[in-house]
Amino acid sequence: MKTIDEILKDQFSEAIGKAFGAEYITDPMIKAADPKHADYQSNVAMSLTKKVGQSPRKVAEQIVAQLTLDDVCEPPTIAGPGFINLRLKKEFLAKALSDAFGDAVSSRAGVDESEHPQTVLIDYSGPNVAKQMHVGHLRSTIIGDTLARVFEFLGHTVIRQNHIGDFGTQFGMLIHYLRTAGLADQPLTIEDLDRYYKEATAKFKIDPAFAEQARKTVVELQSGATEAVTIWNRMRVETHKHYTEVYKLLNVTLTDAHERGESFFGPRLPRIVERVKSTLEFGGEGTTISAHSGTSDDTFDEPYDHSPPQKNGDLPETQDNVRRADEASEPKEITKPFAAISGGAFCVFLPGYVGKDKRPVPVMLQKRDGGFPYSATDLAALYFRVQENKTTPAEQLPLNKDWHADRVIYLTDARQSQHFAMVFDVFRAAQWDHNPATEGPVSLEHAPFGSILGEDGRPFKTRSGDTVKLKDLLAEAIERAGNVKAERGAELPAEKRAIVNRTVGIGAVKYADLRNDRITDYIFAWDRMLSLEGNTGPYLQMAYTRIQSIYRRGGITPGQVRASKPKLQLDHPEEQALAKKLLVFGSVVESVARDLKPHYLCTYLYELAGAFSRFFENCSVLKAPSEDVKMSRLLLCDMVATVLRIGLHDLLGIEVLDEM
């Protein structure tokens, strides 16, 4: 079905062509306008003035003269410098709305699936083994999950990826600590692990003998020594239990099928280094890059294996084709990407990255000691996601086929922006950023987000200065939700009240996060997020509940209303305002996917709830002047409830309630 935007756009393009000739046809710049001026406006007249050589108002007049929109809107008007203003006819509104919410598509509220479905991979949450989830994971988890839901709703193939931090030196450290404390074979809870992790880190820093042993334990773990791996696996299982509980509480869609820890890429690390070596040319910045593109016929012999890779041995320092980048006494500007051994480590140097000492900062892919830093893991993961053909069912999860992502999206905090920019640049330098199946380009996107701050404007911490554990935070949210009372709230039995508290509390936390622009920091304030007034989760849940209440009072169900096929009557201004708001839902969801910004949807739902409230104040539903109007209004209520439910429940992952 054509959206209103498309109808208007087509008409304007045609009118421009008729008025000035086909060569003048451009984007007619149709926008939803400020309601006090118009429903929609076109600003194309201003942009055409120079090309046409006439005043913008004259241009606008000629376009308007060619428009044939009689069925859609009132006669267009021209205002200001040359705005063309459009008011939709109420008959058109009613028809468009009825079409959008027809029986077959009521579960989609008129939003079509994308005509160009893509494979969208979203990397989010990423908890660490042996650590409890804390507020630092909240934004990634919630925003990532919402985006996954949005892309899915729009008909894209979504691959959720939970990149668990389960690999690295810290685990050698922790295992060694447990051994020295005689705890290595004891059952340990996540709380225990979390505590010992901190203690081990502290000891690592001040005790060189401990640090030395810890490093040896890393090697032991990486070499696959049974005992060390056993302890490590127990930690992973315990942590898995922990974050699975948090996900359930948060209503997050991540499952085991989406889990692929850093250790999964262990066997691929030597290989990605080799691949970079054979793709990017070695030597100085004067060399060109051989355009060897990623192949799609890779096969990996290694079985699916969570154990760490073998240590790769020492790198040869003097390969024929490897230049010592650190030989140069004075730093030179890098103009083209190249690989080199630098300080004994295998690195890729990229243009545009300069450190404090004015020397180029490389992307390190293999350390002097043969170990692999996280850049290598991220690059290997990216390769796996875009280029690699999958050889086992486990690798194919969650799709059960090859992936070849068209769009890879990372949800991490803004501090990692440079890291991802560099990893992406390496990936592009190797010319791997195309889809081997479709030949299309691959978009690599870091969606950074700001910090959560306390009410004092400083990083959000507990009173004693510790990081806030997610589990504790959510428990507090549920408890605090219990204190929220409505003057006319429903009298509910304790069991139902408990469900309401949980739903309202969790919803409030999630909504408070999602409603803010992703990129900015936001202040975490209990009173505001749990407030029953303003742009909050509880307010929106309430709006939904009020609609359900109307149906209960009226002794009728939405299904019965729809079955009677009432004719929409939009005579009251508030009915029309509500109808217009309902019709733009789809374009809002699309903009969320375009900019990766869920707060557009939050703002929209809040405005929709506001439009409903005004309608509710002004247009009595059950005591409507006639049966026809009553049924029309009941249908309108159902449409609002549908959009609220899709928006909150399906897209934001926030539960709705029939009573509260």
Add this chain to the structure above:
RNA sequence: GCGCCCAUAGCUCAAUUGGAUAGAGCAUCCGCCUUCUAAGCGGAUGGUUGUGGGUUCGAGUCCCGCUGGGCGCACCA
């Protein structure tokens, strides 16, 4: 030193590829319920969009400078 991000009403936040008089909520003040959930609605007060230039018919939005705040800058992840 180089780079990235941020700065909007007293407070918390919007302003969707540059559009009309920068909008909400809270707080303050004034109205509206013998109740379709007042957890609501209407109205008032509140702004040199940090600052100085520039581009444009048009700038909170784009470009340059400055101030203030946050973050990053290879063998930790």
